[in-house]
Amino acid sequence: MSERVVLRMLDSFGRGTIGFLEYVGGIAEIGGESLGFIARLRIRFAETLSQCYLLGVQSLLIVLLTSLFTGMVFSLESAVQAVQFGVGNLVGGAVSFTSVRELGPMLSAVVVAGRVGAAIAAELGSMVVTEQIEALRAMGLPPVRFLVVPRLLSLLIMLPLLAIFADVVSIIGGMWIANSYAHIGYADFITSARQTIDFDDVVKGLFKSVVFGAIIALVGAYQGLSTKGGAAGVGRSTTSAVVVSIILIFISNFVMSYILYGSSQ
Secondary structure, three states: OOHOOOOOOOOHHHHHHHHHHHHHHHHHHHHHHHHHHHOOOOOOOHHHHHHHHHHHHHHHHHHHHHHHHHHHHHHHHHHHHHHHOHHHHHHHHHHHHHHHHHHHHHHHHHHHHHHHHHHHHHHHHHHHHHOOOEEEEEEEEHHHHHHHHHHHHHHHHHHHHHHHHHHHHHHHHHHHHHHHHHOHHHHHHHHHHHHHHHHHHHHHHHHHHHHHEEEEEEEEHHHHHOOHHHHHHHHHHHHHHHHHHHHHHHHHHHHHHHHHHHHHO
């Protein structure tokens, strides 16, 4: 391997490292500014409520459909086999356990990231391209307070609520499939679920949703505010926001699962 090739590899590695640190630093800066405004209660409450509707309520239907069919598929795959092995009474617990700990929080976050993360990046990116962000700065109005904080707060509030709906719907769908195809009684399913999951599991799942909401909002905002290159740049920012958000959701889900549940296994 020639010296030139080695230098090129080192240069690529260095540029990649710098780009990664700049990305992390940019998200941390936006997050820190947002937390500062929230701590000082410099919040636009009307805009936050509007964003709760736009980002949360309007995402409810797709979250419900995704969770319903996922819970039904999981129950369909497990119920018949469980009955054959004589452990049909465990199906309710398995479906509820998986839904509350993993499927509800993570699936709702992935769905919202695809819809909301793209919307945040596209909206803010369009404002950057049309110089509306510069106009806000020229008037002495901090863009983070006016644009990022309402979206961040709305996702911190709405994503846990969406996760609760996702948990309930996936369990109901799984219960119906278990009864229809494996003839597991509703009472047995519910009893198994109650014996398997605790309130602590629900709280930890909701904590995951809060973290996922922060990831979606901050990544989408950073991608939007760092948009360059006109309309094509807006498209790149939108795509990157969705991809990066979903990757970070999966990574953080593993880390949180290891921390929250690993010691109790």
